[in-house]
Amino acid sequence: MTTSICRASCNVFFGEPLSALLESVSLYLHVPFCRTRCYYCDFNTYAGLLPLREPYVRALLTEIELAGALARTASGRPRRARTIYFGGGTPSLLSVEQIHRLLDACHTAFAVDSEAEISLEANPGSLTGPYLQALRRLGVNRLSLGAQSFDPRLLKLLGRTHSPDDVTRAVREARAAGFSSLNLDLMFGLPEQTMAQWRETLLRALELEPDHLSLYSLIVEEGTPFFTWVQEGRLVPADEDLCAEMYEYADALLQEAGYANYEISNWARPGHECRHNLTYWLNLPYLGLGAGAYSCFGGRRFSNVREPRQYIRLLASRQRPEAESETLSPETQMAETAILALRTARGLHLPSFRERFGLDFWQFVGQRLQRVSEAGLLEYDGSWLRLSKRGRLLGNEVFLCLLPDED
Numbered sequence: 001m002t003t004s005i006c007r008a009s010c011n012v013f014f015g016e017p018l019s020a021l022l023e024s025v026s027l028y029l030h031v032p033f034c035r036t037r038c039y040y041c042d043f044n045t046y047a048g049l050l051p052l053r054e055p056y057v058r059a060l061l062t063e064i065e066l067a068g069a070l071a072r073t074a075s076g077r078p079r080r081a082r083t084i085y086f087g088g089g090t091p092s093l094l095s096v097e098q099i100h101r102l103l104d105a106c107h108t109a110f111a112v113d114s115e116a117e118i119s120l121e122a123n124p125g126s127l128t129g130p131y132l133q134a135l136r137r138l139g140v141n142r143l144s145l146g147a148q149s150f151d152p153r154l155l156k157l158l159g160r161t162h163s164p165d166d167v168t169r170a171v172r173e174a175r176a177a178g179f180s181s182l183n184l185d186l187m188f189g190l191p192e193q194t195m196a197q198w199r200e201t202l203l204r205a206l207e208l209e210p211d212h213l214s215l216y217s218l219i220v221e222e223g224t225p226f227f228t229w230v231q232e233g234r235l236v237p238a239d240e241d242l243c244a245e246m247y248e249y250a251d252a253l254l255q256e257a258g259y260a261n262y263e264i265s266n267w268a269r270p271g272h273e274c275r276h277n278l279t280y281w282l283n284l285p286y287l288g289l290g291a292g293a294y295s296c297f298g299g300r301r302f303s304n305v306r307e308p309r310q311y312i313r314l315l316a317s318r319q320r321p322e323a324e325s326e327t328l329s330p331e332t333q334m335a336e337t338a339i340l341a342l343r344t345a346r347g348l349h350l351p352s353f354r355e356r357f358g359l360d361f362w363q364f365v366g367q368r369l370q371r372v373s374e375a376g377l378l379e380y381d382g383s384w385l386r387l388s389k390r391g392r393l394l395g396n397e398v399f400l401c402l403l404p405d406e407d
């Protein structure tokens with residue numbers, strides 16, 4: 001099979017030429033503080049470090065400045081930034097004034113689009129109307145609430161400190177403040193969670209009419225209290241078949257309610273797909289700033305030191321906080337681009353692949369997809385290659401076939 005070739009640069013993503021997107025970046029700002037640590041959490045976040053917030057913000061301001069200088073275009077101009085994402089941790093633990101300074105620094109160091117998507121993750125338990133109104137005035141236009149469940153007992157089991165009513169109140173306050181793009185994170189496959197509880201959580205979430213939903217199945221990660229409790233037999237992980245049923249139930253319910261499943265774990269109303277996260281799935285350049293943040297830029301993947309105090313120390317002497325770096329071979333970049341795109345409902349756009357890498361996708365992949373193709377895991381319409389319904393359940397089998405051979 002061959003692919004048709006875009007005459008000009010392909011512009012099937014965000015209505016922009018691929019070449020322009022590859023010249024831009026998305027910015028991720030990591031805020032590694034939480035009031036308490038949830039029992040399942042293995043993110044790079046810390047409880048008990050709130051006094052470090054101001055020194056950390058100052059370090060982040062320096063890193064934004066250094067990153068902006070490094071990312072300048074060949075002609076010396078600030079690099080265009082399409083999205084900014086405050087993630088964590090709990091970014092809503094920063095004051096309005098701190099977020100203001102961070103956004104100002106981004107605007108100074110980068111050419112931030114006037115219509116940039118600016119997202120902030122927030123804990124529903126600690127949001128107030130005036131705080132949300134101030135965020136809107138700063139240009140934050142997308143709010144992501146870690147709701148996780150509408151069952152108080154399950155929230156307690158997870159170690160979350162908010163209540164279902166906090167989520168309802170936070171959504172109302174956010175709407176009143178003018179947020180027109182709102183995401184709720186929900187978790188399924190929780191220990192002791194029944195299908196009825198999951199259904200109830202989904203229905204309660206839909207009543208709030210969010211624009212976007214991210215649904216994650218619980219993964220019990222080593223080093224978390226949950227992991228220890230599972231080892232000790234005090235906690236029984238959810239049954240895999242039940243998890244799959246929960247996923248399929250949610251997908252049917254959300255699609256019926258007008259949400260498209262545009263990526264394996266994400267559903268959105270039309271026009272509310274998260275542009276920042278699409279950067280990752282389209283394998284476009286991004287810069288992660290802050291402790292432990294990952295970047296993919298200039299053919300390299302690199303990450304920062306994880307520990308906030310070390311991060312602050314390095315930036316205090318204007319040293320870059322990079323801890324690890326990997327140069328990405330063309331084969332790795334091609335494989336990752338294909339795997340990430342296949343996570344999305346649209347799939348991989350083969351003419352864009354060819355434009356980006358100067359190589360036809362079928363030539364790159366050779367016979368490696370034959371088996372999964374014959375097994376009905378893929379669909380191809382002449383331009384887009386995507387996972388079939390069955391393929392979405394067995395995506396990992398397809399992804400493994402795409403990985404380059406290790407030498």
Ligand code: SF4
Nearest residue numbers: 034037038041088089
């Ligand atoms: S709020 Fe989020 S980042 Fe913080 S501990 Fe809980 S899961 Fe981890």
